[in-house]
């Protein structure tokens with residue numbers, strides 16, 4: 001199970017002003033979607049609209065996410081980050097065309113078994129993780 005944060009190029013384009021963003025002084029806990037760590041109080045975050053889909057079609061959502069204004073290392077690996085363990089999450093399984101096939105809400109500490117169940121379906125190509133309450137995109141999961 002591979003946990004995929006937003007591409008570094010996306011974060012770089014936001015930080016350099018190539019794409020529009022709003023600067024936000026963190027209260028603490030705002031989730032960076034590049035390093036998958038939460039902001040410390042007082043840190044500057046950039047808030048912008050992001051579409052996590054490489055597919056077209058009706059499920060292609062765009063929504064608000066944060067990245068650190070400072071350079072940060074893109075999350076790599078398959079261990080579930082604390083940022084996700086601390087939250088109520090929505091996991092949505094999509095087919096190769098980006099159509100949603102299944103969706104469930106889960107306590108982040110129990111995310112792994114749900115992700116594995118969704119990815120065990122032959123017709124699920126990828127899973128998107130979102131914060132369940134605000135609905136903002138967190139990361140993608142692939143086998």
Ligand SMILES: [Zn+2]
Nearest residue numbers: 032035068072
């Ligand atoms: Zn970051």
